[in-house]
Amino acid sequence: MKKHLSLVITPLVVSLLASCPILTEGQVTGNAQPQPTRFNRAPVSNEILQVHIPRAVKQTLPNGVRVLVLENHRAAQININIVIDGAGGLFDPAGQPGLANMTAQMLSRGTEKLSAQDIARAIDTQGASINVSSASIYTDTSLFASGLSSNFSIWLPIVADVLLHPSFPANELADAKSRQMSRLQSQQANAGFLASKYIRKTLYGDTPEGIVSATPASTAAFTVDAIRAFYSQHYAPQNTMVIVAGDITPEKAFAAVSDALKGWQKTDLQVKLPPVKQETARRTVTLVDRPDSVQTNLVLGRLAIDRRDPDYVPLSVANNILGSGAAGRLFMRLREEKSYTYGAYSRIDANDYRGYVSASSEVRSSVTGGALDEFFNEFHRLGSEPVSAQELSRHEHSMVAVFALSLESSQSLMSYVYTQAHYGFPDDYWDRYAAQIATVSAEDVMRMGTKYFSGENMQVVAIGDPTIKPALAKWGEVQEIKP
C-alpha cells in the first residue's frame, strides 16, 4: 500500500514538544572533527523572528475539569484533547500491565446508548475522528478528537458519551483481547519495540516506569470487572484537562465543554507518583537476540531528570548539540563521516517522574562495535571539551528560531499550553524560554555532559543477531536475552 517514499533523513517533529526528543551536532575527541564544511556564503538573516506562543484562556469547571481554549479561525475545524491524569498505564495495578490501555481502548467500543459500530459510523460520517491512548509509561490517558467547527455540537456529545458512559461490553472485550494477543505476537519481532522495552527495563527494573506493554498472560486475565474498577477509580474530573483549539470562541468552548461534562462527579483521587528511581551505579550491557537481523538497534541510556528540573533547559541545549537531527554531532559522526547508519540521534524523556537521556542508532551488524565506540567518544567529548562559541550559538539559535514554525501547527500549540498548565509553570513560561536558552554557557553544556552522559553509568542495549555479542563485550559483561 503505502507507496514507497524515501527520505534523506528520518523526519523529525518540527515542534519543540517540551517533553520530546531534542537532538544534536558535532565533533569528536582526539580524532578528526566530523564538522560539515562551512563556506558561509549563503545569505542568512541574523535576526531571530520574534514570535509569541499564544496563551490559552482558562476556566475551571465546578467538577474540577480545567478547560484551556486556543481560539484560531484559520481553518473551520476544532481539535480537542482531553487529558485524564492518573489514568495512564503507570497506574496499572500490580501484575496487570496493560489494564489502563485496554480500558482506554474499550471506551469507544460501546456506551450505555451506542454500540461500537454506532460510534464508528457517527464519527466517520461527520468527518470527525477520536483517538484514545494510554501508554504503559504515561501517567495519563489522552483522548484526542478532531472535526469540523460547523458540527461541533454533534460530535462533541459523542466524544463525551465515550468518555463518561462506556459500557465495556463483554463480547467487545473478548474481541479486543484476541486482537491484542496478535499484536503482542507481532511486536515480539519488532526491533524498535524491543529496544524501547529493554532500555526501560534496564533503567527502571520491575517498577511501573520499566514496563512498556501488556503481556499475553495479563491480557488473557483482563475482565470487565477489572476494567470497570480501573475506570471508576482512575477517571476523575478533578485530574482532567481539556484543551480546545480552533474555530471557536472561549465563551462558546467553555459552555460546550461544561455542558458535555456536567454529569461527571468529582472524586477524592489524587495522582500519586511512584518514588523517585535511583540509578544503579554500574553499567550493564544487554544483548536481545533477534536472529537474522541485518542491523543492530543500539540504545544507550541513563536516568536523568523530570520535566520540572532546573537542569531541563541546559540539558536540552546539550542534547541539541549532541543529537538533534541532521546537524547533530552523532549524525555527523556516525552517518556522514563513518557511514555506519541512516541516522543517529539523542533525546530526553522527561515528564512527571524521573526520566532519562538516550542515544540510538540502527547500524549494520558488522559495525556494531565501531558504532558503540563513537557513541562513547561523543559522550566523553560533550563532558570534557567546551563547545565552541559558534557551535553553541548555532544550536541555541536553532532552538529559538523554530518557534515560528510551530505557529502553523495546532497540535504543537496545544502541547505548549499543556506543558505550561500541567507542570504549573508561570503564564509567561514560553515568553521567557528563549531568554533562558540564551543564558546556557559552554560550561553549562560541559557540566550537563558530565552529569548525564558520562560513560560509567550509561546502560547499553543492543537488539540484533546473536553473532554481535563479541562486539559488545568491550563495554561490560554481556547479558544475553532471548525474548
Place this chain on the structure above:
Amino acid sequence: MKLKLHIGLSVCLLSASLTAQTKIPPYKEVTLKNGLRVLLMEDHSTPVDAIAVVYDVGSRVEKPGATGFAHLFEHMMFQGSANVGKGEHMQLIQENGGAMNGTTTEDRTNYFEMLPANQIDLGLYLEADRMRSLAVTQANLDNQRNAVQEEKRLRIDNQAYGRSNEVLQNLMYDNFAYKHSTMGSMADLNAASVQDVQKFFKTYYAPNNAVIALVGDFKSADALKKVEQYFGSIPSQPAPPPLDIAEPKQQAERRQTITDDFAKLPMLLVGYKTTRANTPEFFALDLFMSVLCDGQSSRLYRRLVEQDKIAVQVEGGMEPSRGIAMAEIQVLSPQGTDLKKVEAVIYEEISALAKSGPEDWEMEKVLNSERKHQVGTTSSDLNRAITMAQDAVFYKDPTLMYTEVKRYDVITKDDIRRVAQQYLSENNRSVLITLPKVAPATKETR
C-alpha cells in the same frame, strides 16, 4: 481514501472543514527564460515560508542494473555544491529554525524547506546553488551509498513485511518503470559511479525539468525577483529522453507466496491494476475503496475484524500514480488463519458493493472524508507548496488540490459500481501472501 503520502516533517495536518475551501486563493505562475516554472501563493497568517522544488524524475526512469539510482541521487543533493559545503545545507536550515527534507517516488523527486519568513533568501539560495552546481565526489558518493544501504536495511531488510510491497509491485507490473522498487537493489547501488551521478544531474536536474513553489508570508513581486536573482542564470538543458510507461493489460490472476524472517502473523495483499490517477474513473474507484476499507465503519473492517474475526487489521486504498494506479487491500490475520477464507470474504464484499453500490451514509462518509483531506492539505503552507509543485509537474494543474473535491462530488453511485465491475476483476488481480518463517499449522478458524 487514497493512501496519501505523509510527507516528511510532521507538520501537523490540521484536520479539515467540511465547508471545504474550494475557492482558489490568488496565486501567480511564471516561467523563467530558462524554463523553470515558478508558483507563488501568499499566506500572511503565520510568519512562515515554505519552498518546494519538484524535479520531473523518479525511479521510473531507471533501467535494469541501475535501480535505486534516483533515490541515491537525492541523497547526493545534500552533499554540497559550489557555494555550500558538505552537510552545510542541513546545518543552515536547522540552525535558522527551519525544517527540510527530500523524498523520492517512482514519479518524481522533491526537496523542500520550511523557514521563518525572514529566511526566504537562505532557502532559495540553497536550492539554486545545488541546481546549478552540485559537487559530486567519490568520497561523498561512497558515504551516501552506505547511508542509502542502511536505509534499505532499516526500512525493508530488517522489518517484518518489509519486502512484501516490493514483491507485489514486481508481481503486478510488467513495465520495468513501475515494476522495480524505488529503493533498488544492493548490487545496483554498489555499481553506481561518479560518472553516472554527473550524467543523471545533467539530464534531469535542469531548471526546465523542475517546478518551484513558494507558499507563505511574502509579497509575490519580491519573491519572484529573488527567484529570478538566484535561479535565472542557471542554463537549461535538452529535454530528458521520452519514457515508455505503457502497461500491458493483465490476462489472468497472478499469485505468489513468500516467507518472512520477522513476520509473526500471516498477511494478505491483494492488488488490482486500474487506471491513471486524476481521472473520473480513478476518483470513482477511490470512493469505492474508501467505502470498502476506511476506518472501523468500513465494510471490510466490519466483516473481517468484527463479524468473522479472521483479521486484526485492514487497510486499503488507491495508490495514485502517473502510470497505472494500483487498488490495494492489506489484511493482517491472527496466527493460523486460513487466508483463503479471508480472500473469499474480500471478493464477496467487493462483489456485493459493486452490485448494489454504497449506501447513502457511506457516500456521505467518503465525500466528507475527501473534504477533510482537502482542508488538511490546504491549511499547511508546506503541504500546499509540495502539492502545488507536484500537480504542476504531473498534470500542469497546480491548484488541483482546491478543485479535486468538486470532481469527487459529481461521482454517482452508478459510476462507483461501474468502475468496480470493470477493474476489480479476477483477471486484473495480483495476490501476495506473506507467511511467518516458521508457519504455524493452519487450522480452521470458525
